[in-house]
Amino acid sequence: MDFFSRTGKMALGSRLRLLTARLTDDAATIYDVYEIGLKPKWFPVFFVLSEEGEKTITEIAGEIGHSQPSVSKIVREMTAAGLISENNDTEDKRRNVVALTPEGIEATARIKEQYSDVNAAVEDMIASSRHNLWEAIEEWEYLLDRKSLYQRVEEQRKIRESKKVRIVPYAEQYRATFKTLNEEWISTYFEMEEADYKALHDPEGYIIDKGGSIFVALYDNEPVGVCALIRMQDPAYDFEMAKMAVSPVARGKNIGFLLGQAVMRKAKELGGKQIYLESNTVLKPAIGLYRKLGFRKIAGHFTPYKRCNIQMAADLHTFAD
Structure with a gap:
């Protein structure tokens, strides 16, 4: 189809919906031909009840991967069609248990031939194609369980955006940026402390003159991050890796990770073996970033900060860009 040739893979969802609609239309016709009296969307519920007997709506939803409201709606429709009824003879009256009616059970017997023919038709299509769609669907489900399409798109967005980022050494022109970004970040979650004021009011004397470094992230040549x-x-x-702060307008561009890499690379160049940091567990994205950089939780080190409730360290021998 020319439309999908033009859109490429970004129209994957639309193409799958179109394919699903074609199969669903055929399925409705097949049910009519075999005189089963089912609608395609009822099949998962019908199959579970025909194979396993009475079930609660919650149990059915969990087994077929649908939401409870979705299953409840299907059950109501199948009840109206005379295929399902509620079982009021259970000991726990709070459990909404449903089962096939005699008419539903009779449909179960008649549908066997349809099952056989449909399976044979699908096997014939698989044999006639170069790619096994059924196995491919299983693979995609597995991959999406591990990481959603949204997460994968976010990763690609960060990769693309990170190409616009440059990490540069500190210069006097970035003193205000170093101070402002850190004050904004600290004040958003915590309170400024004495050690913060010392580092932010004299970064050269407190950090650089003592053998340290500061890195600045530029996005489209504007300073948006420091560490x-x-x-x-x-x-x-x-x-110690410290004073990492990224402007809210530049978050989601992989800047924190790039700054962390630059700091660790410099520490390794200077002969460092272990690098340390302090943080707070309320900052879940930051903790995730540190773990991605190779940091692990430690304990027992002195800290001048009241806000610190987690200490982490990384082995620079294993660090690689």
């Missing part, structure tokens, strides 16, 4: 590498006087950890 510091602080040299530590500690027998276990050589450096």
Whole structure:
């Protein structure tokens, strides 16, 4: 079809809906030919009840992967058609148990031949095609269970957006950006503390002159993110990753990850073996970012920050861009 040739794979959902509509129309005709009296959308509920007997709506929904409201609507329609009835003889009157009526059971007996013919027709199509659609659907379901299409699109968006990002070393012109971004970030979730004021009011003296570094993320040449590498006087950890902040208008562009990589790369270049950071578990995206960079949870290290409730460290030997 020319439309799908023009749109490419971004119209995957539309093409699948069109294919589903064609199969559903054929299925409705098939039910009529075999005089079964079913609608295609009823089949999952009908099949479960015919194979396993009475079930609650919740049980049916869980088994066929539909929502409870969807199953409830189908049950009402099948009840009106005389194929399903509620079973009021159960001990727990709160459980809405449904089962096939005698008419529904009779349809179960008559549908066997239809099952056989449909299965044979589908097998014939599979044999006539280069790709096994049934197996491909299983593979796609597995892949989407692991990571949704939305998540995959978000990843690609970040990759594309990150190509517009440049990570540059700190310069005096970025002093205000370093201070402003961190103050905005800290004040959004916590309160500024004494150690914050020391670092943000004199980043050169507090960080750079002591053997550390600061990196700035530029997006379309505008500074939108910062992160510091602080040299530590500690027998276990050589450096600390600190003061990472990204402008709200630039989030979702992989900037935090790129800054983290730049800091870890610099720490490794300077001969560092272990890098340390402090955070708070309320910042779930940040914790996820640190884990992605290779940090693991540790405990017992002194911290000057009241807001710190998690400490993490990473082995720079295993770090690779």
